[in-house]
Every structure is written in structure tokens, then in C-alpha cells.
Amino acid sequence: MDLGLRDRVAIVTGGSQGLGRAIALGLAAEGARLMICARRRAVLEEAAKAIADLGTEAETLAVDVTEPSSAATMVQAALERFGRIDIVVNNAGKGSPRPLAEQTDDDWRASFELNLLSAVRLSLAALPHLRQQRWGRIVNVSSRVGREPDPYFAPYAAAKAGLINFTKSMGNAFSGDGVLTNCIIPGLIRGEAVDQAAVTSAESTASTTDDVMAKILRRRPIPAGRLGEPEDVAGLAVFLASDAASWITGASFTVDGGITRSAT
Numbered sequence: 037m038d039l040g041l042r043d044r045v046a047i048v049t050g051g052s053q054g055l056g057r058a059i060a061l062g063l064a065a066e067g068a069r070l071m072i073c074a075r076r077r078a079v080l081e082e083a084a085k086a087i088a089d090l091g092t093e094a095e096t097l098a099v100d101v102t103e104p105s106s107a108a109t110m111v112q113a114a115l116e117r118f119g120r121i122d123i124v125v126n127n128a129g130k131g132s133p134r135p136l137a138e139q140t141d142d143d144w145r146a147s148f149e150l151n152l153l154s155a156v157r158l159s160l161a162a163l164p165h166l167r168q169q170r171w172g173r174i175v176n177v178s179s180r181v182g183r184e185p186d187p188y189f190a191p192y193a194a195a196k197a198g199l200i201n202f203t204k205s206m207g208n209a210f211s212g213d214g215v216l217t218n219c220i221i222p223g224l225i226r227g228e229a230v231d232q233a234a235v236t237s238a239e240s241t242a243s244t245t246d247d248v249m250a251k252i253l254r255r256r257p258i259p260a261g262r263l264g265e266p267e268d269v270a271g272l273a274v275f276l277a278s279d280a281a282s283w284i285t286g287a288s289f290t291v292d293g294g295i296t297r298s299a300t
Contacts, residue, residue: 040280046071046123048073052074123173148195176202
């Protein structure tokens with residue numbers, strides 16, 4: 037199936053590892069050209085090499101997306117390298133567990149800057165270019181806790197809930213201009229953050245990472261029987277960025293192995 041992505045230009049934040057890297061590779065496999073953005077240059081270069089190995093172009097940009105000026109920087113860099121922007125994937129984000137009563141104002145502000153406002157700024161910075169060509173795709177990556185709040189991740193959950201809401205606002209406002217915005221809501225996905233948390237927990241309890249993962253699944257069973265892998269989610273992002281998704285907008289899609297208790 038030809039998804040119509042050859043030579044499209046995509047900006048992917050948090051594109052150096054985990055889900056962001058998997059999405060970038062999925063887009064590259066369809067012939068898209070990539071600008072991948074993250075803070076660590078060395079990891080970005082490794083991801084760019086993997087993209088180049090698929091036969092397409094990749095530009096890297098080491099940037100902190102919480103800086104208000106970063107959105108304009110990313111857009112300008114993509115335009116200078118590729119001359120256009122077609123797709124924006126707002127994947128950068130992170131949550132840090134801490135009891136709700138211990139969360140500070142700074143925790144809340146930092147979480148909203150990273151998990152919501154960075155996506156708002158980049159989407160709006162790219163919007164004039166997408167509207168001008170009357171074709172654009174924005175894919176936001178939220179989280180299951182945006183739908184099922186967790187008191188240990190309260191700022192993160194609230195910011196990700198805001199991202200779901202922002203997605204609908206963008207879809208309502210700009211779909212008539214050919215700019216379609218959708219949201220993916222992943223469950224627990226294996227990646228650097230999850231693996232490191234498992235290592236830390238294993239060291240503190242004198243157990244193994246396999247024991248820690250098994251305990252997680254016992255405490256909150258996933259109907260699919262396993263944690264997700266980045267590739268389990270990346271395919272949906274690639275589809276939503278394509279011509280094949282031309283009548284899908286303002287929608288949110290849960291990809292979590294069935295763990296979310298409600299269908300809404």
C-alpha cells in the first residue's frame with residue numbers, strides 16, 4: 037500500500053530514541069525526509085544514520101523543546117534544509133513519579149512546558165506553512181494517564197489530557213484548510229525511561245529487571261499479555277501522517293494492549 041509519503045518532510049520531536057525514533061524510521065521507510073529533534077546530539081546522530089540506511093534524508097537538531105524559541109528554530113531549520121514542512125509529530129515528553137501532595141509549582145510548570153506547550157508552540161509555528169500548501173498532518177503523542185489519571189504522575193497526566201483537548205481544537209479549527217490533527221494515546225511502552233526505572237527498582241529490591249516487569253504486569257494486567265514496543269505504536273503514527281488518513285481529524289486513538297478500562 038502506497039501511503040503517499042515519499043518526499044514528504046516531517047519534523048519529529050523526541051526523535052532520537054524510543055517511540056520517536058520508531059516513528060521517524062517508519063516515516064523514512066515510506067520515503068519521507070526527516071528532521072529529528074532532541075537534546076542529545078550523539079543519540080540523534082545514531083538515529084539519523086539508521087534513517088539514512090533506509091535510503092532517505094535526515095537532518096538533526098539538538099534542541100530543548102521547552103524553550104519558547106525552539107519552535108521557530110525547528111521550523112526554520114526544516115525549511116532551510118528541505119524547503120517545506122508537511123508533517124509534525126509532537127512526541128517529546130516525560131513524566132516523573134512523585135506523590136501528588138509532594139508536587140511543587142515548579143513540577144507543574146515544567147511538565148506543562150514539556151508535555152503540552154512544546155506541542156502547542158511547534159504546531160502553531162508550522163501551521164502557516166501547512167495551511168499555505170493546503171496539506172498538513174500533525175500527530176500528537178499523549179499518554180494513557182491523560183485518560184486515566186495517576187496521582188503519582190499528576191502534572192504529566194494533566195498536561196497529556198490537555199494535549200488530547202488541544203488536538204481536537206486544532207482539528208476543529210484547521211481541517212478545512214487541509215491540516216489534519218490527530219492524537220495517539222499509548223499505554224506502557226518499553227523504552228529507555230521504562231527500562232531505567234526497572235533497573236533502579238531491581239537494584240533497590242535485590243531482584244532482577246524481569247522480576248520488576250512481571251510485578252508490573254501482575255499489579256495491572258495488560259490484556260495483550262505484554263508491555264508495548266515502540267513499533268506497536270509507530271505504524272499508527274505513519275498511517276495518520278499519510279494520504280490514507282485524509283478523513284481522520286481531531287481524533288484520539290488508544291494503543292495500549294487493552295489496559296485502559298473504558299472505551300471512551
